[in-house]
Structure formats: C-alpha cells, structure tokens
Amino acid sequence: MPKISDRGFRMPASPIRKLAQYADAAKQRGIEVLHLNIGQPDIITPQIAIDAVKNHNDPIISYSHSAGNLSLRKGLADYYVKNNIDVDYSNILITTGGSEAICFAYYSILNYGDEVIVPEPFYSNYYGFTTETGARMIPVRSTIENGFALPSIEEFENALTPRTKAIMLCNPNNPTGYVYSKKELEQIRDMVKEYDLFLICDEVYREFCYDGEHYSVMNLKGIEENTILIDSFSKRYSVCGIRIGALISKNKEVIATSLKFAQARLSPPTFGQIAAEALLKTPDSYLKQSFSEYKERRDYIISELNKIKGVYSPMPKGAFYSIVELPVDNAELFCKWLLEEFEFEGTTVMMAPGNGFYTGKKMGETQVRIAYVLNKEKLAKAVRCLKKALEVYPGRVCKDE
C-alpha cells in the first residue's frame, strides 16, 4: 500500500471539528449539545440573500469569471470605500470563502520552507494552510495575562530568519477576540517596511469591535504593495455556507498571480456569489442588531465564566470568541469527557481545545476557545452546564482554591 505524504501526516485535524464524532454520538444518545466550539452564528441570514438565490432565473448554473462576477467585485469595492478602505474592483479577487483567499495568498508569496510569523494563539487553520503550502508558521506568543495584545516588536524581530516572507494577523482576532490598535498596527507597518515583508491580515470580523473603531491594514501608509487583506461574507451576514470570501491587494503582481491559482480551480460558487452581491444591500440595521446581540452575549458570558472558580477569560474586544483558562489538567480530555461522559439536565457543551490554537505541544493545554454564537438563554444553560461539569470532573485542578 503506498504511503500518504508527510504533509498529509503533519496536517493537523481541526481543533474545532475533530471532536465532532463524539458530539454526534452524544446527540444519538439524546443529549443536547451546545456548540461553543465553532463560529457558526445562530443569527438569521438576511432574507435579501435568500430571495436573490430564489429569484435567480438563469437556466444554466454555469461557471463565473475566475476572479468572481464583475458586478460582485464592483459592489464589494463600494463596500470598502464606504468603510474608508480605498480600493477598486481590480484589487479584488472573489474566493471560495476566506479560506481560499488565505491559500491563494500563501501560494502566491511563499516558497517551500518559507516562513510566516503569526501571533500565537492563532486561528488554527492558518497552521493547516501553511502545512498545505509547504511553508512554516513561526509563532510569537501573546499571553492571556496581557489580554492577548500584540507581542512586542522585539519578539517579532527575534523570530525573523532569512526565510521570513510575511507576517500574518487576524484583526479582530480569532481565537482571542483581541482588536489591534492603530498604534500596534503602525509598529507592524514599520517592521514590514524595514524588512520588506508581506503583511497578510484577516479582517473578517471587522464589524464586530465592541470597544472602539476598527483600523484596517489597508490604511497603513507606505506598505500598500506589501499588504494583502483577507475577507469573507460568512460571519458578517451569517452566511458561512455560501463560501464567498475575497483576497484584496494593491499589489498587482499578487492579484495577477493569485488569479492564476483562481483560474486553475475555475470559479467561485455561482449561487454564493448571487447571495453575496445581494448582501451588499443589507440594511445597516442588520449589522447594528448583530453587533448589539454579540456585545450583550460577550458581556454576559465573560462575566459569568469569570465567576466560576478557577476559570479565567480576558474581556475580548471584538469578533465572537474568547480563549478561556480552565481549572483542568487537560482541556482536550475535558472537552472529550464533556461529550462522552457528562450531561446535566440532558445537556452538554462542546468547546474547542485550546492546544490546537498553539504550535507548542504543551501550550494552551488548559485552555479552550469558546464562540458566543448562541442566544443568551443557551449561553446561560452552557455556563450552568460547564460549572456543574467542573464540579465533578475527575481531572479538575483547583487553581484558585
């Protein structure tokens, strides 16, 4: 039997999805599983998107342009201009989710063995995509004690090698919820400029900054040719399933190169593009309402979690995630145990083990990532359930007692 590849062997299973089989089994036993593991919002998709798909009357569901429909690119450019990001449609490639935009960026700028510096903890799939590309992810550590603020530029500089090609940020951050300040981003800008690196920034949670304005890397002066923006419709409009994202850059060579990768896979999904174009006309009230809802949930769940002995979460400033420290010996075993052996009033909680968001084996071992994508009633249930679980979990370590 021929062997699978080393990259296939090294490829991590998603920490967000790898416990899915245990959740399925729990559901089959009749247990309600509250999903705090995955950033799948429970917010209703704007009807405008669903109507657009229903009203699409093309008799053939055909390929689109590899860069995405021109009308969608133009409409998306208008959205950025409205958000003070000065681009036009020629700077935009429509991709199959933000995921594909990251892949195209990596393929276009990274050689085998090249390195990307990323603050840790990071969105776990960044690590997957660097593995896929044959590149290496070099973490610089942000800490829960510091609320996961940007590590010092010295730490970034210590991570530099001749193979460093890019810095990757996620802002607002998944999994930490941290929002980088303009000042922090300007420090990164200076470094990117000094060492002539690419800066890739995933800003898919742009609209969800609860304690201040969002500052886009596209507005950092002097590194226009170095900057690649990753975006997605998924979270903004609760349409994760349409699989429409975008890669944006003023670097024409990056766009031209990414387009070649885009041509190879033919085109982004047609129905998704129809939905996405309609979504650009979503009334502002929709985003305002989502914003308030998430903010309320954040305030609630973080405060409730911090009331549980030994549990600690910093206050996330954006997105809808938090990295939470738990009083357990091993958070992955605890998460598995929650699904396999625990229930409280017919309910259990699924969370993403924290170690999947770090490179080091021991790191994040006592942490989980939670996504507050359920309504307050369910969040309350989840908190009660988690509290009960921690009371009886055999691997509990009472850090604060």
Added chain:
Amino acid sequence: MPKISDRGFRMPASPIRKLAQYADAAKQRGIEVLHLNIGQPDIITPQIAIDAVKNHNDPIISYSHSAGNLSLRKGLADYYVKNNIDVDYSNILITTGGSEAICFAYYSILNYGDEVIVPEPFYSNYYGFTTETGARMIPVRSTIENGFALPSIEEFENALTPRTKAIMLCNPNNPTGYVYSKKELEQIRDMVKEYDLFLICDEVYREFCYDGEHYSVMNLKGIEENTILIDSFSKRYSVCGIRIGALISKNKEVIATSLKFAQARLSPPTFGQIAAEALLKTPDSYLKQSFSEYKERRDYIISELNKIKGVYSPMPKGAFYSIVELPVDNAELFCKWLLEEFEFEGTTVMMAPGNGFYTGKKMGETQVRIAYVLNKEKLAKAVRCLKKALEVYPGRVCKDE
C-alpha cells in the same frame, strides 16, 4: 516590494481562460464570440436542481460537515452502486468541484518534489495543481496519429524515478476525448501494483462515452488501496457553477488525510450541495438526451473540421473535447488573432491553444482544444468562421497542399 513566490511565477495561466481579455474586447466591439475554448455546456440544468435551491428554507445558510452533507454522500454512493462501482458513503468526500478533489488527493499523497506521471496532452489544470502542491508532473506522450491512445507501459516505466508517487489519468479524456479500454486500464493496474503507486483517475465525463462502455478504475482488482477517483457534478448535469465534486477512495488513510485538508477549508458550498443532492434524482432521460446531443455534435463537427484543408482531428470517443491540428505556424497566435483581428459576418471563434495541454514548449504548438458545447447551428457557424479565417490568416501553413 517583496517578491512573489517561485511557484506563483511558474504557475501557468489557464490556456482555456488566458485569452479571455481579448474575447471581452471583441464582444465590446459588438462581435459575437463562439466559445469553443471552455467546457461550459449549453445544455439546460435540470429543473429539479434549481427547484431544490428555491425550496430550501433554512433560515441560516450555515456550514455543512467538512466531508459534505451525509445525505448527499449517501445518495452519491447509491449513484455509484447503480453504475457498478461498489462504494459506500464512508469512501466519499464532497469537494468544491472536482478541482478541489484533485488538490486534496495531491496534498494527501505528494511530498514536495514527488512526481506524478500523466499522459500528455493533459487537462491543463493538472499541471497547475502539481505546481501548487510543489510536486512535478512527468508527461508520457500520447499522439494525435494514434488517436491519443494510452502510451505503452514501457514509456510509463521509462518515466519512473524514485520520486514517482502516482499515475494520473482522465477517462474519458479531457482534452483528447480518448476513452481508455479495460485492457489499457489493466496494464496500468499491473504497473500500479508492481511499483506500489497511487492511481488517480478523473472520471467526470463517465456518462459521455459514444462508442462503448466506460470502465472505472474503481473496478480494477487488487489495487483498491491505491486508487483515488475524482468526480464532479459539473458536466454530467450542466451545473459547473454549483462547484460540487467528490474524492472517492477505499483507502481509509487517504480519506482520513483528505478530511483534514477538508476541515481546514471548513465545508463545501451549501447551495451547491442542495442542488447536487436533488440532481441524483434526475430522470435517466436527461442524461440520455445530453448523450445523444453531444454524440450528434461530435459526429458533425469532427467530420466538418476534417473537410477543411490542413485541419485534422481524430474522432473522440468520449467527453466533449477534441485536440485539433491546424495548418498554422502558431495556434496561440492564431487564437489571439481570431479574437483581435478577425470576424466573419460579425462572428469569431474562441479556442484553447494546444500548447497549454503539454509540458514541452514546442508541443501542441499547431493544435487547439475545442469543446463542442454549443448547438449544431452555432457549431456550423463556428466551422464556417474557422474555414474563412484559415483562408486569410497570414500565418497559415498549407500542410496538406
């Protein structure tokens, strides 16, 4: 300004799509462009698919399982069983088009620098995907004189090196239209077994074999663990835009590894999966009608092309493509000239230059790939146009005169 990657530089522009800008310009000048360049069928999509999407009433367009919806995987397994391919849903991953299935197969089995042997000419994006993966495509040449039959096993063996990891076939073949016989496939089977290689076979045109039965690699005995099938809904049901394909293998390690890559990109498109599941219930009459239509077009266009002096096309046995030899000095320049400088009664023809389907620089230089995806009336117009163009083209070389 930081540099793009070597792989990005080496990545070929799609021969099928790289002339698109010239076609756009021609259309803007009011010229009708007959698209023989791309396998975008003009056959109407089954209404059942469009209705399923219109009737989908989920209020949130959410992620699906990374392997695709269970009901779709189960339904697709039934389709294979009906087509004498004995698999179950656990052997199937739903992918974003057949393109993604190829990528997952490559990532799962190929290390950087590994080699895949592919009969040449080949579907150009195979080359793109090996470049993306950091692997190498090693061509073995099939010839127009031989109707693009499978090259001899000796030639495959001559291409073997310690880095050879797989053989890749496309059957029925894009771009040649050749259909490999059971005997040819058994020769490949013996080689795959002897050298313990993977065999990847793209069978997306399975239903379009005009002169005999299709034989699937999944039915080759003794190499079940070596075989990976690539499939897609796109051509079968004229739904290229739904972006739904599949990777099928009885090798559990291949499926488990591919699933990790699938998890990283979260899920295949939700609307596309809904359409695809409905399509599994398409009445047989639909495929019969498409089959007759394509067969009639094939018979017509190949016979008409061969009537033009200096033009030669073998008779394709399947799919809806043919590699056609033209009496021109350079087919790419000719294709560009057709779009930029030629028109006949307000019409011109777009074709895919042949050299993009070969690795060697000079190979296929006087060939084009045509796709007979237009109705007979348009095909007749295209043939007339091509004939006129060849009469006046300055780079004409009268091979047969």
